[in-house]
Amino acid sequence: MFVTSAYAQETAPAAAEGDTHAGTAVPAAEHETFPPFNAATFPSQILWLVITFGLFYLFLKRVVMPRLGGIIDVRNDRITQDLDHAARLKGEADAAVAAYEQELAEAKVNANKIGQQANDAAKAEAEGTRKKLEAELEKKLGEAEASIASIKAKAMKEVGTIAEDTTSAIVEALVGGKSDKSEIAAAVKSASR
Amino acid sequence: MAAADKVDPIHQFQIHPIIPLHIGGYDVSFTNSALFMVVTVLVASAFLYMSTASRALIPGRLQSVSEMAYEFVGNMLRDAAGKQGMQFFPLVFSLFMFVLVANLIGLFPYFFTVTSHIIVTFTLAALVIGTVLVYGFAKHGLGFLKLFVPHGVPGYLLPLVVAIEIISFVSRPVSLSVRLFANMLAGHITLKVFSGFVVSLSAFGAVGIAGSVLPLAMAVALTALELLVAFLQAYVFAVLTCMYLNDALHPSH
Numbered sequence: 001m002f003v004t005s006a007y008a009q010e011t012a013p014a015a016a017e018g019d020t021h022a023g024t025a026v027p028a029a030e031h032e033t034f035p036p037f038n039a040a041t042f043p044s045q046i047l048w049l050v051i052t053f054g055l056f057y058l059f060l061k062r063v064v065m066p067r068l069g070g071i072i073d074v075r076n077d078r079i080t081q082d083l084d085h086a087a088r089l090k091g092e093a094d095a096a097v098a099a100y101e102q103e104l105a106e107a108k109v110n111a112n113k114i115g116q117q118a119n120d121a122a123k124a125e126a127e128g129t130r131k132k133l134e135a136e137l138e139k140k141l142g143e144a145e146a147s148i149a150s151i152k153a154k155a156m157k158e159v160g161t162i163a164e165d166t167t168s169a170i171v172e173a174l175v176g177g178k179s180d181k182s183e184i185a186a187a188v189k190s191a192s193r
Numbered sequence: 194m195a196a197a198d199k200v201d202p203i204h205q206f207q208i209h210p211i212i213p214l215h216i217g218g219y220d221v222s223f224t225n226s227a228l229f230m231v232v233t234v235l236v237a238s239a240f241l242y243m244s245t246a247s248r249a250l251i252p253g254r255l256q257s258v259s260e261m262a263y264e265f266v267g268n269m270l271r272d273a274a275g276k277q278g279m280q281f282f283p284l285v286f287s288l289f290m291f292v293l294v295a296n297l298i299g300l301f302p303y304f305f306t307v308t309s310h311i312i313v314t315f316t317l318a319a320l321v322i323g324t325v326l327v328y329g330f331a332k333h334g335l336g337f338l339k340l341f342v343p344h345g346v347p348g349y350l351l352p353l354v355v356a357i358e359i360i361s362f363v364s365r366p367v368s369l370s371v372r373l374f375a376n377m378l379a380g381h382i383t384l385k386v387f388s389g390f391v392v393s394l395s396a397f398g399a400v401g402i403a404g405s406v407l408p409l410a411m412a413v414a415l416t417a418l419e420l421l422v423a424f425l426q427a428y429v430f431a432v433l434t435c436m437y438l439n440d441a442l443h444p445s446h
Contacts, residue, residue: 035206042312043219048227056234061283064241068263
């Protein structure tokens, strides 16, 4: 109680000069105690600290912190959602790529098959044409050989007649007179053997 | 007298009543200290309230600051006291914001520093220790006393260790409050002393003004340091609060 009344007395002039802490004239009594250790100011400071800090605590607990927590939760939810969405889209893209690659592979197989077929058909046709030509040529060759053979036979036959004619001419020239045609033919035949 | 008061480094800590008030024989006047408590609470509340008003999904700068403070304290508490400790999140967040804003406001010239008074820091520390004690006994009953009996200590050492543990527990509110108070007090006195040198040296003419550049530079550097200290002490106060609350939650080490 003693300290309290002393404090009230010494602070009275200070209050009178406008309560500015930058005030110049300070009562000498205040220098006696170091202000933070002046117990006379304790009740006031404790009371006002309890009031102000209590209100501050309630305000933060009731208003500010639910709001901040809400903002951060909403953001985290949104990020999770977006990540899920992105993962789903990526899955879809992967599936599309896989489908595309499968189709591409199928198309390649088809193309190879068609190419192979065309190749085979062309080869078969070429083979057919070649065989036909060969057969034709073979036939022509056979015909040609046959005609050569017949010409040769004819010629050989004519060789005999020429030989007979020549012989009869020679005989007539050498011997004179008419020669026996059948005799000469037999002679030529035996000579040519 | 006037010149002497200008460089009196203690003057800034004096408390003057603004609205005198006496209840039950106690002087509970609304003082400059109370005014700055109100200012601190209003500034901190207004900042937190207005910066988050838009509830933006993509935060602006101010909202980012509020969210950073919120998550900073949240992570601090979760690391120290685990998930159970989150029930004390409003308390730790209020303490951190109150101390931080009070320290920062105190850095403005002519402003009163609420946390430079031992009774303020001690009341806050008593609130923390009171919470620890009340919650500790309510949750664990007498099992809370296991806090003072560490595991694996040989029997003959036990009395000594228990005594040390009790002393360390009792000194917690003292160390918690004195650390913050002393840092703020010393910082502001040092700032005032160096600023006072600038004023006193300037009174000695041209040479004095040239010479006053040194304490001026020092005052600028100290202001930067005090800014760091203001944040650091709020952080230390909050971290220690988290650790003490952890003791209340898990008394057996």
